[in-house]
Amino acid sequence: MEDVLRDLYQEVILDHGKHPRNHRHPAAANHEARGYNPLCGDQVTVYLQTDDAGRIADCAFEGRGCAISIASASLMTELLTGKTEAEAGRLFEDFHRLCTEADFTLAQAAAEDRDALERLQVLSGVRAFPARVKCATLAWHAMTAALKGGGETTTE
Amino acid sequence: MTTHGLATTAPLSGDNSTLAFDVARVRRDFPILNQHVHGKPLVYLDSGASAQKPTAVLEAMDDVYRTGYANVHRGAYYFSQHLTDRYEGVRTKVARFLNAGSDQEIVFTRNVTEAINLVAQSFGERLRQGDEVIISEMEHHANIVPWQLLRDRRGITLKVVPIAEDGSFRLDAYESMLSPRTKLVALTHVSNVLGTVTPMKEIIRLAHKAGVPVLVDGAQAVVHGKVDVRDLDADFYAFTGHKLYGPTAIGVLYGKAELLKDMPPFMGGGDMIRSVSFAKTTYADPPHRFEAGTPPIVEAIGLGAAIDYVNAIGMDAIAAHEAGLLAYATERLRQVEGLTIVGTAKEKASIVSFVLDGIHPHDIGTIVDREGVAIRVGHHCAQPLMERFGLPATARASLGLYNTPQEIDVLAQALEKVKDIFG
Numbered sequence: 001m002e003d004v005l006r007d008l009y010q011e012v013i014l015d016h017g018k019h020p021r022n023h024r025h026p027a028a029a030n031h032e033a034r035g036y037n038p039l040c041g042d043q044v045t046v047y048l049q050t051d052d053a054g055r056i057a058d059c060a061f062e063g064r065g066c067a068i069s070i071a072s073a074s075l076m077t078e079l080l081t082g083k084t085e086a087e088a089g090r091l092f093e094d095f096h097r098l099c100t101e102a103d104f105t106l107a108q109a110a111a112e113d114r115d116a117l118e119r120l121q122v123l124s125g126v127r128a129f130p131a132r133v134k135c136a137t138l139a140w141h142a143m144t145a146a147l148k149g150g151g152e153t154t155t156e
Numbered sequence: 157m158t159t160h161g162l163a164t165t166a167p168l169s170g171d172n173s174t175l176a177f178d179v180a181r182v183r184r185d186f187p188i189l190n191q192h193v194h195g196k197p198l199v200y201l202d203s204g205a206s207a208q209k210p211t212a213v214l215e216a217m218d219d220v221y222r223t224g225y226a227n228v229h230r231g232a233y234y235f236s237q238h239l240t241d242r243y244e245g246v247r248t249k250v251a252r253f254l255n256a257g258s259d260q261e262i263v264f265t266r267n268v269t270e271a272i273n274l275v276a277q278s279f280g281e282r283l284r285q286g287d288e289v290i291i292s293e294m295e296h297h298a299n300i301v302p303w304q305l306l307r308d309r310r311g312i313t314l315k316v317v318p319i320a321e322d323g324s325f326r327l328d329a330y331e332s333m334l335s336p337r338t339k340l341v342a343l344t345h346v347s348n349v350l351g352t353v354t355p356m357k358e359i360i361r362l363a364h365k366a367g368v369p370v371l372v373d374g375a376q377a378v379v380h381g382k383v384d385v386r387d388l389d390a391d392f393y394a395f396t397g398h399k400l401y402g403p404t405a406i407g408v409l410y411g412k413a414e415l416l417k418d419m420p421p422f423m424g425g426g427d428m429i430r431s432v433s434f435a436k437t438t439y440a441d442p443p444h445r446f447e448a449g450t451p452p453i454v455e456a457i458g459l460g461a462a463i464d465y466v467n468a469i470g471m472d473a474i475a476a477h478e479a480g481l482l483a484y485a486t487e488r489l490r491q492v493e494g495l496t497i498v499g500t501a502k503e504k505a506s507i508v509s510f511v512l513d514g515i516h517p518h519d520i521g522t523i524v525d526r527e528g529v530a531i532r533v534g535h536h537c538a539q540p541l542m543e544r545f546g547l548p549a550t551a552r553a554s555l556g557l558y559n560t561p562q563e564i565d566v567l568a569q570a571l572e573k574v575k576d577i578f579g
Binding site for chain 2: 002004005008009014018039040041042043064065066067068129131132135
């Protein structure tokens with residue numbers, strides 16, 4: 001197999017793509033938003049439960065899409081617990097750079113994000129496939145929209 | 157001519173090269189087919205989205221810009237008059253291509269989308285609250301959204317003909333939907349996703365029995381076989397240049413003269429008027445009434461060259477070649493374990509949509525691209541149809557006159573790689 005494809009479809013991605021974690025609709029969710037990629041019809045709905053202090057107590061999603069978008073959503077739900085809206089937003093910013101900037105290294109990321117980014121590094125293979133960056137960020141856009149008040153967001 | 161109004165020929169074998177149709181020779185006419193993608197020869201299986209262009213089209217367009225360009229319908233000077241003659245000559249060529257009754261029945265548009273919007277706005281003007289327009293579940297968004305806009309403006313009702321599990325058109329359901337309230341039927345001739353050829357001649361006969369005119373979306377049909385609008389008795393028939401091996405931004409609306417003559421203008425501007433004053437403006441006769449502003453002149457010349465090109469090969473020879481390819485692709489792809497073809501109607505054009513167990517089409521598209529194979533993945537601008545089949549998306553190989561059985565093999569091998577990666 002070509003290296004770029006191996007980088008894109010790493011074991012972790014295939015695993016999360018086939019067996020997404022937190023693929024459910026939590027009854028206690030107090031934020032939700034739908035993310036939609038009009039290019040391919042992929043859609044995910046992200047559910048968040050925040051506590052009184054504004055920290056994310058639970059994060060889950062439902063939806064259908066390609067291996068990249070589902071794996072990214074799955075990994076995201078595992079990484080957001082305990083974060084505030086601002087912290088979740090900052091992690092998305094760093095993750096977006098990881099997906100788009102060829103010379104981006106963990107050293108450039110906010111110190112608090114490095115552990116999470118280390119796990120997200122499996123998605124950095126999308127750099128070689130600009131058309132797939134939207135797949136990797138779909139759930140993240142929905143997460144941001146959910147925290148900002150919900151509704152629907154598209155990758156356009 | 158069949159009841160489908162699209163003359164396709166029975167498949168012979170995978171390789172249908174004959175003296176009349178030499179695919180190797182045809183391929184030499186398309187310079188882009190020599191390109192490599194990611195180090196692999198390009199295997200272009202996306203002609204349904206847009207077809208590649210033969211040298212004859214590229215040269216015809218280049219030649220106009222280099223040696224004879226001017227605006228049309230305006231100048232008293234040689235270049236303008238000469239190019240106006242050539243531009244109007246393409247109208248004649250299109251009329252013959254569709255076997256229209258006269259040049260005046262051929263309106264140039266930007267694409268099929270614009271042609272359908274033209275009818276929805278102009279013909280749609282006479283529709284009232286409670287009037288019905290019939291479409292089907294397998295329409296492209298271009299033949300759904302203009303009618304929804306009309307619904308919002310005029311309060312009409314949209315009726316949607318369901319399709320059968322194999323993707324064929326349900327004539328019985330359609331017939332029961334025709335009523336005195338029906339004012340227009342707008343249906344595709346060939347589904348861009350399923351490849352289904354709809355029984356258009358029968359559809360039109362039934363509509364006319366109920367006194368209803370029919371608009372046909374022929375975007376995917378004119379490229380795969382001979383279309384005769386008078387044999388079909390179609391009232392409106394739309395197609396686009398770029399899927400017929402011609403340039404983008406030039407489409408055609410055929411409309412029966414007696415319908416076009418009573419239709420109000422679609423857009424206002426230059427070229428579509430007889431005389432203009434601030435008190436009163438009068439409009440040109442069809443087809444110019446519907447062609448406001450400087451038209452896509454050079455694109456029209458390109459379309460003319462494309463029509464000459466396919467006519468020289470022969471639409472029947474193209475249909476026979478593609479019928480062979482479709483049979484081969486269907487058989488070959490069925491050998492790929494876990495692959496399901498979506499759309500298995502008896503009457504099909506050379507379009508094959510498919511899904512792979514547990515693997516999203518977007519991932520398929522990315523991986524086969526690395527093997528040089530260009531296919532379309534996604535909802536194909538037909539989301540209601542995807543919904544009908546409970547699929548978020550499909551992968552689609554759409555085959556044109558330059559494709560070969562060997563290219564189908566490359567696709568099939570690339571699909572095995574997809575399965576390897578996904579284990």
